[in-house]
């Protein structure tokens with residue numbers, strides 16, 4: 524550890540660690556302060572690598588393989604005998620992947636000459652040209668380091684609700700739901716958002732009876748309405764019992780069970796579960812992040828106030844990722860980290876917030892980029908749309924993935940692509956085509972004129988673009 528750095532980053536998640544690496548590439552001296560201890564070991568990688576994106580996808584993959592092996596092979600003429608899952612092995616595989624990736628970040632830090640300071644970081648004073656950061660090591664030893672620039676990247680934590688306080692055993696948050704040591708027979712989930720759908724799917728595939736309570740009257744309110752409607756039907760068919768317009772008013776532990784009382788249209792009902800996951804959103808995490816005299820301005824909602832380039836009110840102090848406005852997504856955090864560092868370096872870096880992709884990693888995946896039909900209409904565009912069902916896509920049928928569709932949203936006046944929405948196997952990858960097209964201000968005609976390889980699921984993008992002008996070939 525040195526006394527003075529060009530850049531100190533507080534938080535080593537996908538926002539902070541990526542910022543630190545980019546800064547080192549640009550020749551800055553860099554320290555990254557990260558306090559996380561994951562299962563007894565100090566760990567970089569933040570929420571995403573330790574208890575978020577990566578472990579959830581590892582479990583989604585294992586549970587999908589289990590379900591597909593158990594139920595989907597017979598139609599191919601493949602017989603397997605009894606199919607069983609060993610939860611300890613599944614969780615062990617997840618841990619090995621987490622360890623490999625977080626260890627990989629530590630290796631990248633070493634390779635780039637970045638000092639990882641294991642403990643808490645607090646911006647004590649960000650006003651002058653030499654910013655003061657307090658570093659509190661694990662053994663509580665305190666030291667002050669100065670930095671020309673500081674990036675705040677302390678991320679987010681799950682929102683707790685008073686009616687269902689987590690006890691980290693029966694009532695858990697997303698972190699607890701990644702570590703069940705057996706399949707709960709009856710699983711309750713509060714919140715039909717991204718985590719509820721992904722982790723609800725994991726345990727349903729492994730045999731849980733899953734009930735998902737959603738307070739809002741509509742399902743997947745942020746998604747395009749057509750896609751959300753199709754998704755609701757598919758989840759129902761899969762056996763996820765999603766109850767919209769239903770508020771949980773009480774959750775109590777009774778012996779080995781959790782008793783959930785919920786209310787729908789004024790009527791209350793009670794249901795018993797073995798486990799309950801509370802996933803009703805996350806909130807910015809800024810405990811111990813700012814000293815009393817840091818000089819940092821907050822928004823009315825308590826977030827760190829930043830402009831489009833993630834600059835705070837203080838020169839040389841930036842804030843990125845889940846800690847600031849915008850979607851709480853790893854790729855958004857990382858790109859903000861790169862932008863902040865390149866700005867510090869005097870470059871004109873930007874993040875295009877209009878083309879941040881959302882993916883829900885259920886099966887099939889749900890993904891989108893840009894505006895929904897409803898948002899485009901509200902924004903005053905004269906909108907045209909085109910949709911194509913995967914039931915008419917040869918590749919999708921050949922691989923038993925014929926459920927789902929792809930939809931494009933465009934501006935009638937300019938023909939410009941405004942959004943792409945997909946519910947399909949591999950939707951998360953497919954909508955990258957929409958992102959690239961939007962970045963290059965492509966028109967629907969551009970998508971119509973390109974030659975898509977046959978047979979691919981991407982052909983449905985081509986057909987959706989043709990449908991926008993009423994001339995699909997296979998519909």
Ligand code: FAD
Pocket residue numbers: 533534535536537538539556557558559568569570571572574575576577579642643644645676677678679697698718808810811812843844845846851852853854855856884
């Ligand atoms: P974080 O990853 O939260 O990292 C912040 C780090 O700062 C933490 O490690 C914390 O320990 C540390 N810290 C905080 N305060 C201090 C301090 N004062 N001093 C030192 N260190 C500090 N996003 C996706 O894009 N795709 C996904 O598939 C996806 N799946 C998810 C699944 C789950 C179950 C969850 C919970 C989240 C998921 N996310 C996903 C969201 C994603 O994890 C976050 O958007 C992302 O991690 C935010 O990155 P960040 O760097 O801003 O913060």
Ligand code: NAI
Pocket residue numbers: 684713714715716717718719721736737738739769770771802803804805850851852881882883884
């Ligand atoms: P979310 O915001 O996606 O969903 C929360 C849901 O809970 C909403 O539908 C909301 O209406 C509902 N809700 C809120 N209070 C409620 C209550 N009292 N009773 C019933 N329902 C209630 O939040 P979630 O799922 O917790 O995820 C947090 C964040 O993590 C996401 O916003 C996302 O940014 C990130 N994430 C991203 C993933 C991805 O990119 N694939 C995967 C998992 C998380």
